[in-house]
Amino acid sequence: MNWTWFHRLASPPYVYGLAARLTPWFAWPAALCIIAGLWGGLVLAPPDYQQGDGFRILYVHAPSAWMSLMVYMSMATAAAVGLIWRIKVAHAVAASCAPIGASFTFAALVTGALWGEPMWGTYWEWDPRLTSELVLLFLYLGYMGLRAGIEDTQRADRASAVLAIVGVVNVPIIHYSVTWWNSLHQAPSVMRLAKPAMPLAMLLPLLLMLLGFTLFFVALLLVRLRGEVLARERAASWIREVVSA
Amino acid sequence: MRAFFDMGGYAAFVWPAYAVTLTVIVLNIVWARRSLARSRAEARRRLQTQGQRP
Numbered sequence: 001m002n003w004t005w006f007h008r009l010a011s012p013p014y015v016y017g018l019a020a021r022l023t024p025w026f027a028w029p030a031a032l033c034i035i036a037g038l039w040g041g042l043v044l045a046p047p048d049y050q051q052g053d054g055f056r057i058l059y060v061h062a063p064s065a066w067m068s069l070m071v072y073m074s075m076a077t078a079a080a081v082g083l084i085w086r087i088k089v090a091h092a093v094a095a096s097c098a099p100i101g102a103s104f105t106f107a108a109l110v111t112g113a114l115w116g117e118p119m120w121g122t123y124w125e126w127d128p129r130l131t132s133e134l135v136l137l138f139l140y141l142g143y144m145g146l147r148a149g150i151e152d153t154q155r156a157d158r159a160s161a162v163l164a165i166v167g168v169v170n171v172p173i174i175h176y177s178v179t180w181w182n183s184l185h186q187a188p189s190v191m192r193l194a195k196p197a198m199p200l201a202m203l204l205p206l207l208l209m210l211l212g213f214t215l216f217f218v219a220l221l222l223v224r225l226r227g228e229v230l231a232r233e234r235a236a237s238w239i240r241e242v243v244s245a
Numbered sequence: 246m247r248a249f250f251d252m253g254g255y256a257a258f259v260w261p262a263y264a265v266t267l268t269v270i271v272l273n274i275v276w277a278r279r280s281l282a283r284s285r286a287e288a289r290r291r292l293q294t295q296g297q298r299p
Contacts, residue, residue: 038263042249042263043249047253052254052255053252053253053254053255053259054252054255054258054259056252056255056259057258057259057262060262060263060265061262064266064269099273099276100273100277103269103272103273104269106269107265107266107269110262110265111262111265111266114258114259114261114262114265115258115262117258118255118258216270216273220273220274220277223277223278223281224277224280224281226281226284227280227281227284227285228284230284230285230287230288231287231288233288234291239288239292240292242285243285243288243289243292244289
């Protein structure tokens with residue numbers, strides 16, 4: 001097998017160009033999926049038999065919560081690759097993930113609170129699922145604070161990578177919190193081994209939103225990655241070409 | 246149409262949830278573009294100071 005494509009992914013000028021070319025291929029499909037998902041979720045999906053139209057918060061809450069975990073796993077994986085193989089581009093990927101993940105964790109918490117009040121009678125409860133998701137927000141903020149506090153990029157990369165990797169223990173806790181403990185939060189109804197527990201007209205908009213958010217994450221990551229790659233390169237001749245254009 | 250905006254009585258919860266999420270989406274686009282522009286400006290400045298050196 002030919003591994004040159006893999007080695008090229010560690011080359012900053014190659015990654016910078018590739019990221020710029022790939023961005024629209026993720027951004028536009030993301031926009032289409034999210035618009036179609038919004039239409040499906042707000043207009044086409046039937047009201048829930050128990051929660052009426054209140055359940056429509058699902059279409060923004062579940063994708064935000066999915067982002068909070070998926071972006072964290074991407075960040076920690078990239079940080080581990082950067083730490084083990086000393087690949088600068090991998091650290092740049094990890095650093096790009098953090099603000100995206102933090103913002104969607106915030107969205108998941110706020111939309112969850114807005115769903116909790118009418119259905120459970122409270123915006124917030126120190127419940128295992130809610131608390132572990134809040135810890136995730138603090139992990140993201142701690143990661144960003146740590147990076148901002150260290151002047152030298154290489155040292156910031158290494159120190160923040162350790163924090164990101166240690167924080168991975170929180171991810172299964174969030175995911176399984178609703179099965180391990182008594183939680184106000186409902187059990188998974190889509191991401192489970194059995195068949196999803198909702199009709200297709202409800203499920204399809206949700207899948208579109210999940211796909212759209214994921215594509216949106218990749219597009220954002222590609223834009224941020226270019227900035228992070230530039231910040232890590234000193235006096236390389238390729239930079240002159242890309243910034244003068 | 247009014248029924249749509251009323252969201253079966255849940256309007257006060259459904260619409261703020263959508264508003265917060267869409268705001269996060271838009272802010273992410275603005276922040277990502279701004280972060281790239283800042284890095285490019287920074288790199289350009291570095292190249293200029295290097296060019297001035299003998």
